Amino acid sequence: MDPRIEALRRFRLRQPLRTLERGGLLWRYYALGEGPRTLLFLHGMAGAGDIWFQQLEAYARRWRVVAPTYPLEGSLARLADGVLAVLDAAGAREAVVVGSSLGGLLAQYLAARRPERVERAVFANTFPPGHPEILKGRRLAALARWLPERLVLGAMLRNARRKLVPAAGGDALLAGYLEEQYTRRMRKADVLARSRAVFETFTPPEPRTPHAVFEAANDPLIPPRARADLKARYPQAFVRDLGAVGHFPYLSHPERFNAALGAFLEP
DSSP states (O other), X not given: OOHHHHHHHHHHHHSOOEEEEXXXXXXXXXXXXXOXXXXXXXXOTTOOGGGGHHHHHHHTTTSEEEEEEOOSOOOHHHHHHHHHHHHHHTTOSOEEEEEETHHHHHHHHHHHHOGGGEEEEEEESOOOTTXXXXXXXXXXXXXXXXXXXXXXXXXXXXXXXXXXXXXXXXXXXXXXXXXXXXXXXXXXXXXXXXXXXXXXXXXXXXXXXXEEEEEOTTOSSSOHHHHHHHHHHOTTOEEEEOOSOOSOXXXXXXXHHHHHHHHHHOO
């Protein structure tokens, strides 16, 4: 067994999930460490707070680290409101926001709408809001509303096995995590709600705080045009190409992701 799979199991046993009710939604989140600064990690469509466990454990020695799991909500405004309530509960006035995929879009939204709460921001494996390459997926999302849950989640699992895991070099931890998400932890309602957030559009102003763009050369979910347009949208960004590491480098290649994050945080 890959030792990182056992490390994830131990993390879940050792670290309690905290809960917070906000606007009728129940938020679950991890909060570790007692450092003077806070790192907030925001997951993507297929994730949960524990997908960041390798970053949480690495940075909790010197930072306060927070990682929520999104409740059943498809509005970026409501997601942002809940994320900030989680930060408040963790005792953090502001945070370095690190978001991947959908989380990267949410990080852009927070940097645009609530800049006073964002010390720095990382937009990882993501896209600018309303990008036409991403909006092509609306047809599939609309079709999914009428399909049985087992077909929707089964199709996502097959896509993970066929594209996402190979792009990450066949990483066993990623394969096991996505299998667990699509067979036991997620529901069709989660997919539909998160899809609505992915397709939401807004026009962010230039961030007032330092920001970074992390990308992968072979990301199967973020087309080259979307990656190029994200960098064009943020011309002052600290940019790191992590190489051929797929869509989940923080999980499958944490050493590369953490090195890039460290370079951005402490140049």
